[in-house]
Amino acid sequence: SMAVTPLYVHIMNGLGTLMLLIYMHVYFAPFSRLKKAVLAEQWPAGGAALAQIRKLIALNLSLGLLVIAVASGGRYFG
Numbered sequence: 001s002m003a004v005t006p007l008y009v010h011i012m013n014g015l016g017t018l019m020l021l022i023y024m025h026v027y028f029a030p031f032s033r034l035k036k037a038v039l040a041e042q043w044p045a046g047g048a049a050l051a052q053i054r055k056l057i058a059l060n061l062s063l064g065l066l067v068i069a070v071a072s073g074g075r076y077f078g
Contacts, residue, residue, distance in 0.1 A: 005073060006074065008070050008071075009074070011070050011074070012070050012071055015066060017067060018063060019060050019064060022059060022060050023060060026055065026056050027049045030053045031049070031053060033046075033055065034043065037049060
């Protein structure tokens with residue numbers, strides 16, 4: 001049961017869920033705008049969407065590295 005699961009597992013679960021939500025947002029919002037802008041050859045709008053995608057993917061990468069740190073050493077912190 002999740003009630004007896006260590007805190008670091010809950011943290012990993014929460015961060016993983018957050019990463020999934022960020023990915024879904026990227027796919028359904030800025031990536032969709034990027035595809036439309038490229039098809040319409042609206043390069044400035046495409047560049048803006050791509051810049052937003054880069055920032056969100058960098059955030060996801062950072063969260064992923066944090067998940068790895070928690071997974072690797074979580075049981076030793078508590």
